Amino acid sequence: MKTLFVCLAALTLPLSLSAQDAKQDKAKANLSRQDARHLRDMGEADMAEVETGKLAAQKASSPEVKKFAQQMVDEHGKGLSEGEALARSKGMQPPSAPSKKHQSALKKLESMSGEEFDQAYMQQMVKDHEDTLKKLRAAAKDAKDPEVKAAATKKEPIVSQHLEMARSLSKGDAAAGGGKSTAK
Numbered sequence: 001m002k003t004l005f006v007c008l009a010a011l012t013l014p015l016s017l018s019a020q021d022a023k024q025d026k027a028k029a030n031l032s033r034q035d036a037r038h039l040r041d042m043g044e045a046d047m048a049e050v051e052t053g054k055l056a057a058q059k060a061s062s063p064e065v066k067k068f069a070q071q072m073v074d075e076h077g078k079g080l081s082e083g084e085a086l087a088r089s090k091g092m093q094p095p096s097a098p099s100k101k102h103q104s105a106l107k108k109l110e111s112m113s114g115e116e117f118d119q120a121y122m123q124q125m126v127k128d129h130e131d132t133l134k135k136l137r138a139a140a141k142d143a144k145d146p147e148v149k150a151a152a153t154k155k156e157p158i159v160s161q162h163l164e165m166a167r168s169l170s171k172g173d174a175a176a177g178g179g180k181s182t183a184k
Helices: 002-030 033-059 063-089 100-110 114-142 146-171
Strands: none
Touching: 033 063, 033 100, 033 114, 033 146, 063 114, 063 146, 100 114, 114 146
């Protein structure tokens, strides 16, 4: 009797994996190319902000820029985890690296230090968040999948807040290494 149970259990495992694979294939097939692109864009943006945030948390000379960078790591890290889970539930492989554009920007930042780094990082944050906000608004409006639409809608006010913070720090003395910010 024990032998039969072990054999049946062994037969059940591949069947359950096949059922799971079929479920993922169906979820992926139901996701439009556009929605898949929206998910990929969100993942790449979150990943880029985490990576550049980690760099800035180490290299920034301004305490305000360091604080902003850590906030990017924390908040975009949470968004990245949520996005990866959503992508997997849709049968997609989440992005494994930031986009080439983001990788290039990170490489430039790595070669800088001091005030130059702070200014370049904050300018990059403004640019990145403007681009991400534009893409999120498009996803919130155009996504066919309700979960993709909801994810974009949820991220939109967070990224908007980050953009305003980045603009404020970019214009203020904090980005120039003076330690003073015009943000209130």
